[in-house]
Amino acid sequence: MDTNAKFMIGRMYFSIFGLVVLGIGAAEILLGVTGRNLEWGIMEMSGEFLLWRGLILFFAGAFYLSSIENFSDIHQQAKIVMASMMIWIIAGMQIFSMILESIPGGEEGGWLNTFEGFLATYSAPYIPSLFLLPFSLVVLYYIKLLKEVEEKRLKEESLRTEVKA
Amino acid sequence: MRLTVDERWDLIDKIANQTVKYGVYRHTLKDAIAELTVKPLTGIPFAIAVLYGFWSFFCAFAGFFTDGFLVKLFDNHWLPWLQEVFPGKGGWVYYILVGDPMADNCFEAFGMLTSGLFVAIGVVLPAIVAFYLFLIILEDSGYLPRLAVLVDTVLHKIGLHGFAVVPMILSLGCNVPAVAATRTLETRKQRFMMATLLAIFIPCGAQLGIMLEVIPGYVGFVMIYLLAGFFVLGFILNKLIPGKSPEILLDVPPYQMPTARNVMRKLWVRVRSFFTVAIPFVLLGVVIVNIMYLTGFLDWLADVFEPILCGWFGVPKETVGPLIAAFLRKDLAVAQLSAIEMSTYQLVTSVILVSLYFPCVATFAMLIKEGREGGWKGVAQYLFGSLATLIVVVFLWGGLVHLIWIILGVA
Numbered sequence: 010m011d012t013n014a015k016f017m018i019g020r021m022y023f024s025i026f027g028l029v030v031l032g033i034g035a036a037e038i039l040l041g042v043t044g045r046n047l048e049w050g051i052m053e054m055s056g057e058f059l060l061w062r063g064l065i066l067f068f069a070g071a072f073y074l075s076s077i078e079n080f081s082d083i084h085q086q087a088k089i090v091m092a093s094m095m096i097w098i099i100a101g102m103q104i105f106s107m108i109l110e111s112i113p114g115g116e117e118g119g120w121l122n123t124f125e126g127f128l129a130t131y132s133a134p135y136i137p138s139l140f141l142l143p144f145s146l147v148v149l150y151y152i153k154l155l156k157e158v159e160e161k162r163l164k165e166e167s168l169r170t171e172v173k174a
Numbered sequence: 175m176r177l178t179v180d181e182r183w184d185l186i187d188k189i190a191n192q193t194v195k196y197g198v199y200r201h202t203l204k205d206a207i208a209e210l211t212v213k214p215l216t217g218i219p220f221a222i223a224v225l226y227g228f229w230s231f232f233c234a235f236a237g238f239f240t241d242g243f244l245v246k247l248f249d250n251h252w253l254p255w256l257q258e259v260f261p262g263k264g265g266w267v268y269y270i271l272v273g274d275p276m277a278d279n280c281f282e283a284f285g286m287l288t289s290g291l292f293v294a295i296g297v298v299l300p301a302i303v304a305f306y307l308f309l310i311i312l313e314d315s316g317y318l319p320r321l322a323v324l325v326d327t328v329l330h331k332i333g334l335h336g337f338a339v340v341p342m343i344l345s346l347g348c349n350v351p352a353v354a355a356t357r358t359l360e361t362r363k364q365r366f367m368m369a370t371l372l373a374i375f376i377p378c379g380a381q382l383g384i385m386l387e388v389i390p391g392y393v394g395f396v397m398i399y400l401l402a403g404f405f406v407l408g409f410i411l412n413k414l415i416p417g418k419s420p421e422i423l424l425d426v427p428p429y430q431m432p433t434a435r436n437v438m439r440k441l442w443v444r445v446r447s448f449f450t451v452a453i454p455f456v457l458l459g460v461v462i463v464n465i466m467y468l469t470g471f472l473d474w475l476a477d478v479f480e481p482i483l484c485g486w487f488g489v490p491k492e493t494v495g496p497l498i499a500a501f502l503r504k505d506l507a508v509a510q511l512s513a514i515e516m517s518t519y520q521l522v523t524s525v526i527l528v529s530l531y532f533p534c535v536a537t538f539a540m541l542i543k544e545g546r547e548g549g550w551k552g553v554a555q556y557l558f559g560s561l562a563t564l565i566v567v568v569f570l571w572g573g574l575v576h577l578i579w580i581i582l583g584v585a
Contacts, residue, residue: 044391057386057390058226058229058230060394061222061226062226064219064222065219065222065223065226068219068220068222068223069219069223071219072216072219083200083201083202083203083206084201084206084209084210086203086206087203087206087207087209087210088210088216090203090207091207091210091211091216091220094220094223095219095220095223098223098224098226098227099223099226099227101227102226102227102230102231102234103230105230105231105234106230106233106234106237109234109235109237109238109242110234110237110238112238112242113238113241113242113243120243120246152203155203156203159200159202166197170197
């Protein structure tokens with residue numbers, strides 16, 4: 010598959026993904042403002058920083074959507090990377106706090122958690138960013154692709170310079 | 175061999191032609207991200223995400239050590255052991271060093287070796303390590319100067335500059351390192367302004383955590399109200415205080431991966447200074463509060479301020495106790511407020527008062543320490559200046575919230 014086709018697929022992928030992220034962000038903002046919670050299967054939209062998480066996801070979605078035009082441009086790609094990093098921050102911190110929560114034994118327990126308590130910390134429901142995390146990793150492929158394109162271009166440029174010389 | 179000027183330039187040209195490669199500079203992905211993070215439209219949403227990460231990291235890290243291990247260590251082992259072995263139970267030395275002999279946790283004991291050590295080691299130290307660790311990563315990665323550039327315009331309106339964002343962020347975790355971080359500001363005027371503003375208007379992480387439990391639906395309002403106060407008072411102080419607020423020229427470095435060695439070295443230097451400088455002040459502060467308790471000075475204060483609290487601020491007289499406790503621990507004071515019978519609006523007002531009211535003992539001690547650079551005169555200026563500002567702000571900003579409730583018809 011040629012590079013243009015790969016960028017075309019990326020453009021379609023991130024426009025759909027951007028819409029999903031934007032939608033979830035808007036829903037979290039709405040729930041945060043009205044002070045409500047939502048649990049849907051193994052996903053939940055609740056917690057102290059719901060409004061902030063919603064805002065971040067909303068902006069991340071907007072970043073994805075605004076970079077569809079002229080998708081292969083480096084500034085547009087940078088916006089996609091930034092949007093993905095915003096999702097990684099939320100999801101990463103959620104995973105980090107789950108790991109730290111799972112270790113101590115709790116107020117009445119011993120120094121360390123029991124095995125059941127340890128496993129229970131990782132059980133569902135999860136916040137939406139954890140579901141969005143694997144889909145946002147696609148950006149890593151496009152970073153690699155962009156690097157390859159850039160290297161190819163530099164090689165061609167240096168060849169042209171050598172021929173001229 | 176001696177060369178003439180022309181020959182030297184010829185030689186330079188020859189070397190340059192052989193070693194320098196000319197071409198058109200093209201942006202890399204890193205450059206593009208670096209540009210986007212200082213543009214308001216893309217930079218502000220990204221800054222919100224980074225600050226969310228900062229805050230989440232702080233809560234998880236500090237909570238892991240404090241709630242997970244240190245509370246247990248201090249309450250279940252250190253306090254009972256000290257209560258058992260310390261001689262002279264009931265005497266004034268015992269009260270100052272160990273505190274209440276009936277206390278079953280270090281939160282309420284109020285002794286220098288119990289509450290004092292617990293506050294310093296059990297609460298503030300994990301908070302400081304968490305904040306410095308994240309801050310150093312932001313600093314070394316090159317993001318912090320960009321954040322400073324982003325907020326520079328806004329902070330210039332109140333006589334500060336972009337780097338004032340560092341103590342502001344730190345303050346959301348703990349006011350103690352935040353007051354120390356005001357040293358990065360250039361002039362004494364800026365340092366005094368920043369220390370005063372954050373001691374009054376920015377609640378620490380522990381207080382915020384309790385606020386989220388006590389008034390979950392109103393924390394947003396309280397924060398906006400306090401932030402508005404921060405900028406209003408900042409604007410006024412900038413006009414009133416003599417001194418310079420110079421412009422700064424920031425060198426914004428390219429993004430780079432922080433190295434573990436550098437991060438650990440910087441972290442050690444900063445945490446070491448906390449051990450040697452801040453902890454003695456915190457312990458001294460606890461001793462002073464205990465002496466005030468023992469001499470009945472705090473009770474006298476409570477009696478004096480009771481009519482003002484009930485009349486001007488519209489909160490029940492029982493809030494006097496938590497307000498006094500706020501001098502030692504503001505989070506404890508907010509928790510105590512939740513046990514008092516009052517309306518939601520009175521509770522919100524009380525929480526705002528606890529935030530605006532006197533800085534906690536550790537911050538107070540740091541204010542004294544920061545003022546020392548100007549000798550005793552400097553300490554007096556720093557302390558009395560801050561206190562005078564604080565008294566005016568508590569009355570006006572605290573009274574204003576009561577007025578808002580009256581206008582809304584809920585008070």
